Each structure stands twice: as C-alpha cells, then as structure tokens.
Amino acid sequence: MKAIEVPGRIDSQRNLVLDEPIQGTTYLHQVRVIVLVPEQAEAEEVDPNDKHVEEIKASLRRALQQAKTGHRLPLSQMWEGIDAE
Template identity: 40%
Template sequence: MHTIQTKVEVGQDHILNIALPHDIAEGTYQVVIVMNSQPENEPDDNDTPDEVIVEGIREGLKQAFSDQTIPISQMWEGIDVE
C-alpha cells in the first residue's frame, strides 16, 4: 500500500480535481478520501501557535532540570481508571 496526501478540489458540478505526483504508474487504484469539512480560510481551533508550544517545552525542561517534577506513579493517584 502506498499513501499519498494531496489537495483535492471539488467543483460545483461535484467533480473531483486531484493533483497526483508524477511517479504514479498508470493503473487502477482504490482511493480513500477523508473529507475535512473546515474551509481553508477558517483557522483550526486546535492549532496552537508555535510560540506557545516552544514556551511550554522550555518551562517543562526548566522544571525537569530544577527537580520541580513529580513521579509518574503519583500523577495517577486519585484517578479512577476503569
């Protein structure tokens, strides 16, 4: 199996326009389409800015190097896991 991620445009006539890489051999393929219903011009609510991610990593490293951490076994205390 070969995985390709590419952009597909859907026209008003519901015809799919897809751009495939040049190294795809001629033949018959099974294609799975995953539809993302969010328009491109809307920001993704799950997109965290890089600056926030980097700051979180820096803070975590700072806490780890200054022994401001708790053992993983203590993190699960009080949590009911079924």
C-alpha cells in the first residue's frame, strides 16, 4: 500500500476538501482515507503570522514582476525598520 500526504480541511458540510490535487496516476479503485486532526493544544500552536501557500505564491509573483520591470528597492534601504538584534 502506498501513502500520499496532501493537506486539506473538512468544510461546513463535513466534506473532505484537499488544498491541492493529488499528483500522478488516477486511482480508479477504492482508497482508504485516514484523517489526522490536531489536538486542541496543537491547534492553538498555529503561528498567526503563517501565510497560506497561495498568499506566498502571489507575493512571489508580484516580486518577480517588479524585478522584471525594474521596480527594485536599493539594498541600502532593505534593512530600514527591521530590528535585527
């Protein structure tokens, strides 16, 4: 048996919704699904500063487009406002 790990969630109608499609072969036979739900303590440990993958991808796309069009921040200004102790 092969294991495939894909992040997802259970929606308000109690349907399993995958965050991304399963890559590779189509499985026409029945599969087993094991849902791992974080304990309450684990759920509280989620960093509120973590961004969703799509937000990060969008940010990287914007940065790449800005770099291609010459909209760059000079290196001398990059550390302004950052407290690096």
